[in-house]
Amino acid sequence: xxxxxxxxxxxxxxxLVLMGCGSTALVSTPIESIxxxxxxxxxxxxxxxxxxxxxxxxxxxxPGMSVDKAYSEIxxxxxxxxxxxAVLDSGMDLKHEDLADVIWTNKAEKAGDGIDNDKxxxxxxxxxxxxxxxxYNEQLExxxxxxxxxxxxxxxxxxxxxxxxxxxxxxxxxxQYEQIFQTVKNADDAVKKELGxxxxxxxDLAGIExxxxxxxxxxAILSQMLSYEDSIxxxxxxxxxxxxxxxxxxxxxxxxxxxxxxEVGDDPYDINDLGYGNGNPQNRQExxxxxxxxxxxxxxxxxxxxxxxxxANNVAIMSIRAVPNGDEYDKDIALGxxxxxxxxxxxxxxxxxxxxxxxxxxxxxxxKYAADKDVLFxxxxxxxxxDLDNPANPNFPxxxxxxxxxxxxxxxxxxxxxxKYGSQMVASFSNYGDVNVDVFAPGDEIYSSMPGNEYEFQGxxxxxxxxxxxxxxxxxxxYPKLTASQVKHIIMESGLAPTTKVILSGDAAKTxxxxxxxxxxxxxxxxxxxxxxxxxSTGKIKL
Numbered sequence: 348x349x350x351x352x353x354x355x356x357x358x359x360x361x362x363l364v365l366m367g368c369g370s371t372a373l374v375s376t377p378i379e380s381i382x383x384x385x386x387x388x389x390x391x392x393x394x395x396x397x398x399x400x401x402x403x404x405x406x407x408x409x410p411g412m413s414v415d416k417a418y419s420e421i422x423x424x425x426x427x428x429x430x431x432x433a434v435l436d437s438g439m440d441l442k443h444e445d446l447a448d449v450i451w452t453n454k455a456e457k458a459g460d461g462i463d464n465d466k467x468x469x470x471x472x473x474x475x476x477x478x479x480x481x482x483y484n485e486q487l488e489x490x491x492x493x494x495x496x497x498x499x500x501x502x503x504x505x506x507x508x509x510x511x512x513x514x515x516x517x518x519x520x521x522x523q524y525e526q527i528f529q530t531v532k533n534a535d536d537a538v539k540k541e542l543g544x545x546x547x548x549x550x551d552l553a554g555i556e557x558x559x560x561x562x563x564x565x566x567a568i569l570s571q572m573l574s575y576e577d578s579i580x581x582x583x584x585x586x587x588x589x590x591x592x593x594x595x596x597x598x599x600x601x602x603x604x605x606x607x608x609x610e611v612g613d614d615p616y617d618i619n620d621l622g623y624g625n626g627n628p629q630n631r632q633e634x635x636x637x638x639x640x641x642x643x644x645x646x647x648x649x650x651x652x653x654x655x656x657x658x659a660n661n662v663a664i665m666s667i668r669a670v671p672n673g674d675e676y677d678k679d680i681a682l683g684x685x686x687x688x689x690x691x692x693x694x695x696x697x698x699x700x701x702x703x704x705x706x707x708x709x710x711x712x713x714x715k716y717a718a719d720k721d722v723l724f725x726x727x728x729x730x731x732x733x734d735l736d737n738p739a740n741p742n743f744p745x746x747x748x749x750x751x752x753x754x755x756x757x758x759x760x761x762x763x764x765x766x767k768y769g770s771q772m773v774a775s776f777s778n779y780g781d782v783n784v785d786v787f788a789p790g791d792e793i794y795s796s797m798p799g800n801e802y803e804f805q806g807x808x809x810x811x812x813x814x815x816x817x818x819x820x821x822x823x824x825x826y827p828k829l830t831a832s833q834v835k836h837i838i839m840e841s842g843l844a845p846t847t848k849v850i851l852s853g854d855a856a857k858t859x860x861x862x863x864x865x866x867x868x869x870x871x872x873x874x875x876x877x878x879x880x881x882x883x884s885t886g887k888i889k890l
Contacts, residue, residue, distance in 0.1 A: 386408065387409060395407070399766040400412060400414070401415045409768060412788060418660075422821075422825070427660075429662065432662045432817075433475070433686075434638055434664055435667045435684065437672075438635050438668040439629065439666040443798070445647040445651070445655065446664065449662055450663070451475065451665040453473055456626075477624050477667075478623070478667070478679040479668050479671055480624050481610055482607050483672050484672045486601075489505075490605075492705065494606070524589040524590045532583060534566075535579045537562065538565055538566065542555070547579075591634075595672060600672075633799070640795045640803070641809060643655055644658065644795045644810055644813040644814055645659060645664060645814075646664050646817065647795065647796055654796055658813075658820070658821065659818075659824065661824040662820050667683045667687060675699050677704055681706075681709035687722070693823050695724045697726045699727065707744065710743070714744065721831045723759065723823075723835060725813075726812060727808035727812040728808045729778040730808055731776070732851070734778075756831075756832040759819075759835050761790075761871075762790075762808060763777040764788060764811065764870060765791040766791065766792065773787065775852060777811075779851060781863060781864060786867050787861065788818075791806040791810075793810040793814075822837060822838075822880045828884060838876055839869065841875040842867060843872050844861065845860075
């Protein structure tokens with residue numbers, strides 16, 4: 348899919364229908380049992396909300412990755428090597444105030460001359476490459492299978508069932524959101540007239556004295572909405588976003604008559620049809636924001652007094668535009684991984700995924716190629732709240748076929764945490780799986796960069812994956828001799844391992860311990876990872 352954002356407003360519709368690096372032993376945070384850490388009672392402050400993924404469980408009682416602690420107690424003023432991190436995603440705002448200083452530049456290429464100066468097969472690829480050309484809206488892979496009759500009859504039947512079902516669901520959801528919008532807007536107009544002002548609070552609503560049944564209903568509706576957001580204009584904005592989301596599904600994602608690829612000009616099911624796209628991976632539309640948000644989580648300029656701090660302080664971010672507003676093509680992902688590897692990336696972040704992958708072998712081969720070249724691939728687990736170990740819930744790409752042995756030892760698949768430590772710390776939308784999900788990391792309501800020098804909170808495993816990619820970049824910066832496989836296992840083994848049961852899929856009746864729903868059973872911790880990296884690099888710990 349285009350992104351792994353959670354869709355928290357979907358629930359709103361139902362509601363409305365009436366130490367240091369020299370340490371020889373790994374330091375646990377906290378040292379004894381993290382299950383004894385007190386639950387946080389008070390709400391997060393604004394500063395904590397914008398930075399919770401970097402905070403420390405012991406000192407803040409928030410399940411962050413101890414990034415700030417790692418900088419203050421381990422990294423300090425040390426100089427590391429610059430690590431190229433490829434963001435294989437939608438287009439990116441390359442001029443963003445918090446990203447411009449950390450964007451990768453291909454110094455062997457001359458901008459705008461129309462020549463492949465470095466002879467890498469890509470013309471004018473100054474900051475990465477754009478495999479989508481000028482296209483953006485796209486079908487889901489299931490829809491393309493139906494339209495093009497890809498694969499065997501069984502695959503086509505499964506795809507058609509999904510397309511027909513999801514199209515109907517999207518149509519119903521769009522209609523419901525439109526009704527919500529009109530209901531809230533009408534209530535808002537009536538209350539603004541009653542109060543004589545455009546902005547009002549829940550207290551203002553409570554202070555209205557009326558016996559009019561219609562006004563009482565308006566007050567009830569708006570009071571409920573203000574329990575979700577701070578103001579009605581924000582509510583209406585969120586509902587409009589929901590309308591657009593479902594409209595895109597109907598117009599593009601599940602529309603069997605739509606073909607977004609015709610603007611590109613290649614055959615996306617021929618891996619040898621090359622030379623398409625262009626060297627400009629800048630985002631093409633205002634709402635093409637996913638890549639910008641992901642990049643900020645990895646490496647937004649730290650401590651510059653604006654925006655947000657990225658996890659890694661020593662990165663060059665390579666933008667590879669390959670994920671449209673719909674499902675990515677296997678061809679673009681495979682070539683994008685190879686482009687990143689061939690042009691110096693040591694970490695690749697992939698915040699995308701889909702349930703159908705007719706040419707998955709191309710991507711598997713690219714992942715193996717990355718492994719052979721010592722490149723780590725970090726991937727989002729997905730946002731369906733599903734058990735990926737169940738064959739009924741496939742998610743591509745992954746690093747094994749049918750829950751079998753890993754095809755390569757350079758892939759980390761990441762589930763998402765919320766900021767609420769305890770039973771609710773696994774985000775309700777996050778996928779999970781003992782075999783298919785390696786670790787969990789902060790991914791719910793993450794503050795990061797958006798196109799046009801803006802910033803916003805977004806949630807999804809799309810946000811958890813770059814957090815881990817940032818930790819991987821930190822390790823590769825300060826311990827450059829460690830291999831991609833070693834970095835993967837350091838991240839998995841150095842995390843925190845709570846034993847308390849967590850709620851899955853937002854269903855209180857469905858609980859498990861982290862070691863039952865992920866390979867490592869751990870939440871990523873940058874502080875511990877750097878300590879373990881030091882011990883591995885000096886031979887004190889063997890992996």
